[in-house]
């Protein structure tokens with residue numbers, strides 16, 4: 001489970017976030033491209049838009065469950 005205290009600051013406010021455990025594999029941005037993006041300069045992915053539809057929510061859950069290092073959380077604020 002991701003740690004809210006390790007959340008990258010480039011994540012948009014809201015429940016979903018990527019934390020510092022991310023190894024930049026880009027799987028989440030492939031699964032849910034409407035919500036996750038690669039930050040190439042920083043070397044990690046981040047949430048640039050919170051899910052707004054049930055389809056997006058399903059893909060975010062799939063991304064969270066697929067992350068190999070459990071770096072995605074959905075217990076963020078906002």
Ligand code: SF4
Nearest residue numbers: 022023025026028067
């Ligand atoms: S799936 Fe996990 S490790 Fe891979 S880029 Fe996304 S948050 Fe990072």
